[in-house]
Amino acid sequence: xxxxxxxxxxxxxxxHIDLDLQAGEIxxxxxxxxxxxxxxxxxxxxxxxxxxxxxxxxxxPVRFAGPSDAIAAGIEMVHQHFMLIxxxxxxxxxxxxxxxxxxxxFIDRREARRRxxxxxxxFGFELDPDAKIESLSVGxxxxxxxxKMLYRDAQILVLDEPTAVLTPNETEEIFELLxxxxxxxxxIIFISHKLHEVLEIANxxxxxxxxxxxxxxxxxxTNDKExxxxxxxxxxxxxxxxxxxxxxxxxxKVDNVHVxxxxxxxxxxxxxxxxRSGEILGIAGVAGNGQDELVEALIGLRKVTGGHVFLGTRxxxxxxxxxxxxxxxxxxxxxxxxxxxxxxxxxTDNLVLTSYYKEPFAHGLLRDERAILDAARKRIREYxxxxxxxxxxxxxxxxxxxxxxxxxxxxxxxxxxxxxxxxTRGLDVGSIEFIHKRIIEKRNSGVAxxxxxxxxxxxxxxxxxxxxxYRGSLVAFLDGRTADKNQVGLLMATGRSSVGDESGAAS
Amino acid sequence: MSQPKKAWSPASIASxxxxxxxxPILSIxxxxxxxxxxxxxxxxxxxxxxxxxxxxxxxxxxxxxxxLGSYDAFVSTFVLATPLLLAGLGVAIGFKAGLFNIxxxxxxxxxxxxxxxxxxxxxxxxxxxxxxxALLGGMILGAAWGFVPGLLxxxxxxxxxxxxxxMNYIALAALTWSVTGPLRQVGAAQPSTxxxxxxxxxxxxxxxxxxxxxIALAAxxxxxxxxxxxxxxxxxxxxxANPDAARYAGVxxxxxxxxxxxxAGMLAGLAGACTVLGVTHEVNASFSTxxxxxxxxxxxxxxxxxxxxxxxxxxxxEMRAGAxxxxxxxxxxxxLVDFIQxxxxxxxxxxxxxxxxxxxxxxxxxxxxGFETITRSYGRETTV
Numbered sequence: 001x002x003x004x005x006x007x008x009x010x011x012x013x014x015x016h017i018d019l020d021l022q023a024g025e026i027x028x029x030x031x032x033x034x035x036x037x038x039x040x041x042x043x044x045x046x047x048x049x050x051x052x053x054x055x056x057x058x059x060x061p062v063r064f065a066g067p068s069d070a071i072a073a074g075i076e077m078v079h080q081h082f083m084l085i086x087x088x089x090x091x092x093x094x095x096x097x098x099x100x101x102x103x104x105x106f107i108d109r110r111e112a113r114r115r116x117x118x119x120x121x122x123f124g125f126e127l128d129p130d131a132k133i134e135s136l137s138v139g140x141x142x143x144x145x146x147x148k149m150l151y152r153d154a155q156i157l158v159l160d161e162p163t164a165v166l167t168p169n170e171t172e173e174i175f176e177l178l179x180x181x182x183x184x185x186x187x188i189i190f191i192s193h194k195l196h197e198v199l200e201i202a203n204x205x206x207x208x209x210x211x212x213x214x215x216x217x218x219x220x221x222t223n224d225k226e227x228x229x230x231x232x233x234x235x236x237x238x239x240x241x242x243x244x245x246x247x248x249x250x251x252x253k254v255d256n257v258h259v260x261x262x263x264x265x266x267x268x269x270x271x272x273x274x275x276r277s278g279e280i281l282g283i284a285g286v287a288g289n290g291q292d293e294l295v296e297a298l299i300g301l302r303k304v305t306g307g308h309v310f311l312g313t314r315x316x317x318x319x320x321x322x323x324x325x326x327x328x329x330x331x332x333x334x335x336x337x338x339x340x341x342x343x344x345x346x347x348t349d350n351l352v353l354t355s356y357y358k359e360p361f362a363h364g365l366l367r368d369e370r371a372i373l374d375a376a377r378k379r380i381r382e383y384x385x386x387x388x389x390x391x392x393x394x395x396x397x398x399x400x401x402x403x404x405x406x407x408x409x410x411x412x413x414x415x416x417x418x419x420x421x422x423x424t425r426g427l428d429v430g431s432i433e434f435i436h437k438r439i440i441e442k443r444n445s446g447v448a449x450x451x452x453x454x455x456x457x458x459x460x461x462x463x464x465x466x467x468x469x470y471r472g473s474l475v476a477f478l479d480g481r482t483a484d485k486n487q488v489g490l491l492m493a494t495g496r497s498s499v500g501d502e503s504g505a506a507s
Numbered sequence: 508m509s510q511p512k513k514a515w516s517p518a519s520i521a522s523x524x525x526x527x528x529x530x531p532i533l534s535i536x537x538x539x540x541x542x543x544x545x546x547x548x549x550x551x552x553x554x555x556x557x558x559x560x561x562x563x564x565x566x567x568x569x570x571x572x573x574x575l576g577s578y579d580a581f582v583s584t585f586v587l588a589t590p591l592l593l594a595g596l597g598v599a600i601g602f603k604a605g606l607f608n609i610x611x612x613x614x615x616x617x618x619x620x621x622x623x624x625x626x627x628x629x630x631x632x633x634x635x636x637x638x639x640x641a642l643l644g645g646m647i648l649g650a651a652w653g654f655v656p657g658l659l660x661x662x663x664x665x666x667x668x669x670x671x672x673x674m675n676y677i678a679l680a681a682l683t684w685s686v687t688g689p690l691r692q693v694g695a696a697q698p699s700t701x702x703x704x705x706x707x708x709x710x711x712x713x714x715x716x717x718x719x720x721x722i723a724l725a726a727x728x729x730x731x732x733x734x735x736x737x738x739x740x741x742x743x744x745x746x747x748a749n750p751d752a753a754r755y756a757g758v759x760x761x762x763x764x765x766x767x768x769x770x771a772g773m774l775a776g777l778a779g780a781c782t783v784l785g786v787t788h789e790v791n792a793s794f795s796t797x798x799x800x801x802x803x804x805x806x807x808x809x810x811x812x813x814x815x816x817x818x819x820x821x822x823x824x825e826m827r828a829g830a831x832x833x834x835x836x837x838x839x840x841x842x843l844v845d846f847i848q849x850x851x852x853x854x855x856x857x858x859x860x861x862x863x864x865x866x867x868x869x870x871x872x873x874x875x876x877g878f879e880t881i882t883r884s885y886g887r888e889t890t891v
Contacts (some may be wrong), residue, residue, distance in 0.1 A: 016875050325757060338751045339755045340755075341754065344748045353756045356741055
């Protein structure tokens with residue numbers, strides 16, 4: 001790709017970007033959210049037309065009017081969110097759109113299955129072509145996505161944040177697969193903002209900031225610190241300095257709590273834990289092991305079907321979200337668009353979402369627009385929320401700024417307990433650094449913090465204690481400073497600390 | 508809308524206003540154009556008259572003249588707009604809360620029954636007592652007709668579209684029963700109630716301009732204030748825009764659903780009361796109207812914004828007022844007005860298509876305007 005420029009009203013998304021990809025190479029594209037990675041890949045995939053510049057494949061300039069042109073040229077893309085149909089089999093998903101026909105009417109399923117097995121075998125993994133997608137683990141689904149590209153004989157594979165939802169072990173396996181692919185002469189563009197992964201897998205790394213290429217490095221010549229600086233444009237503190245914790249009284253006590261999921265199946269099987277003032281308890285676990293249900297039950301959004309929750313010494317089992325909120329509990333939800341924000345409402349209203357009815361924002365039934373606006377201005381400044389005005393709808397903000405908006409609301413004022421569910425999911429390093437700092441600050445001022453994250457690094461870095469959640473139970477409690485990453489990863493994936501160990505449960 | 512203006516540049520205000528009113532305005536214009544084609548075709552093909560391409564202009568001129576051309580016409584526009592405005596505000600508040608209240612019709616009819624029942628009883632009392640009491644009677648019965656579907660939804664999740672339609676039928680039957688039964692005037696040839704006597708709204712403008720007009724106009728700022736300046740209004744809008752976040756914010760969705768439906772019913776009931784006390788002064792068995800259904804179109808056309816609802820109600824009132832003169836002067840049947848109203852609704856609902864055709868951009872950050880409620884209300888799980 002040579003001199004690619006794409007302008008949108010008000011922004012230059014790509015400013016004369018050059019990117020070259022050699023056969024058999026893994027080329028990582030690194031950049032913050034909104035840096036222009038996605039625009040560039042959309043251009044490569046024919047979803048957007050560049051204003052300037054051209055794409056050359058094997059030295060010949062090509063023009064893509066749509067994705068079908070790109071696919072014909074051997075380019076395939078795996079999106080961040082899987083594009084698979086859960087109720088269909090692996091084979092059906094793989095051939096969808098590129099069906100192998102026995103005759104003009106019927107699909108040749110046998111041939112399709114055979115080719116899928118061959119491809120899987122060739123690149124060293126096992127996959128049952130007849131398994132339903134919904135029965136597969138996330139890591140296996142990721143392999144199906146890659147298989148789809150191989151089935152179409154892609155020579156250039158674009159992977160957008162392929163490891164975002166994988167456990168460390170699954171990531172390792174996918175990396176192995178990617179390396180095998182390059183041995184076969186295929187080229188891979190690997191988009192990520194996880195620095196250590198990029199350093200591990202890539203042959204070359206191109207860093208983009210504000211639509212421009214700001215540097216190109218080989219992993220051997222660089223380190224995570226330099227890459228982060230290139231990405232953000234300033235020095236970044238990668239590991240939060242957590243300092244010492246000063247433990248005091250127990251602020252959250254969860255006693256043998258049971259919770260059901262939306263379908264009525266029990267998702268949390270009798271969890272007990274305690275968090276003290278000045279302590280961060282991190283819950284590690286692969287997404288979907290009951291963490292969200294547990295957190296929602298603590299906040300009052302979901303019914304506790306058994307057990308008790310105490311704030312301090314007060315039993316708050318089954319109370320309303322407002323009661324929890326009025327006990328100075330801050331909550332950062334995993335799905336910020338669902339529980340965290342009203343996207344259609346302006347920043348002002350979102351910042352008073354939990355306090356709109358109280359002084360000084362309301363007097364009786366009347367809202368005080370002045371007070372709401374003043375408070376919003378103050379918090380936007382303090383939390384460095386980038387917005388043209390406090391009155392624009394929250395949906396016009398970037399993900400990072402939306403998250404800061406929630407943090408600004410929930411961390412404000414006196415805090416007794418913070419419940420953070422995936423507080424940095426999908427954010428770039430700059431925003432992560434900011435939010436981590438605030439979490440540590442709160443902890444140091446004596447707040448008890450429950451941190452749920454599928455991001456193992458985040459849990460390892462911030463937590464004073466780590467609990468591992470597996471299939472609705474806490475299977476282990478570990479010391480945050482001495483815990484071993486591989487051991488936690490294994491606990492997350494299997495619920496056991498070593499192969500064959502059946503007695504890992506410590507809840 | 509609800510914000511101080513100084514944070515916006517004039518250009519950004521203009522573009523925001525345009526993004527809000529573009530679809531309603533274009534829907535009206537397109538309905539007028541299609542209406543013109545139908546006027547020409549129907550007079551040529553059905554009435555076997557020579558094709559007259561100026562006929563639409565004559566017809567629309569008469570339509571405008573009939574609603575705006577004289578003080579008399581102007582007043583009747585407002586009289587006809589009054590119930591549409593009140594009921595339209597009710598539907599709009601429902602939309603803001605994410606509720607699709609098809610029951611305005613039944614609530615309107617029950618408002619008529621309630622006001623006439625009280626009005627007849629108080630026909631000989633002083634007007635200062637009789638009028639507020641009769642209005643209140645209509646509002647309470649209308650509110651009850653909104654309260655019941657609201658309660659059903661809060662308790663069991665029964666969808667308000669289904670229950671309000673059923674309530675419409677019950678209302679119609681209740682009206683017929685009360686006019687032929689308990690409220691029937693003894694000795695009257697046709698089944699009809701007695702007149703409301705002292706409870707009749709005083710005529711203050713011209714020959715037909717009753718004070719209900721001012722009640723309806725006053726309801727516009729009141730509704731706006733409720734929605735945008737009170738905490739309860741914030742809760743209503745929050746539940747409509749994101750029920751999950753509203754629940755987290757401490758709002759009790761069940762209570763708000765009941766409250767919003769009751770307010771909506773009260774406003775539609777007030778519309779019915781104003782019609783009875785200000786215009787018909789009695790209710791007979793053939794008391795029928797499409798106000799309740801038209802008010803849904805009014806709320807949609809006004810994008811559920813109180814000021815927008817006002818303009819939409821006045822437009823519809825104008826067309827109703829001008830329909831008769833149009834038939835007389837241009838020979839175009841009054842039903843054309845229904846036809847144009849239906850077309851407006853059609854184009855409004857098809858706004859996605861309209862936007863694409865006209866290359867309009869979506870509205871960034873639009874709140875509930877009604878469209879969302881309609882398109883979403885079936886696919887979504889109940890919020891309670």
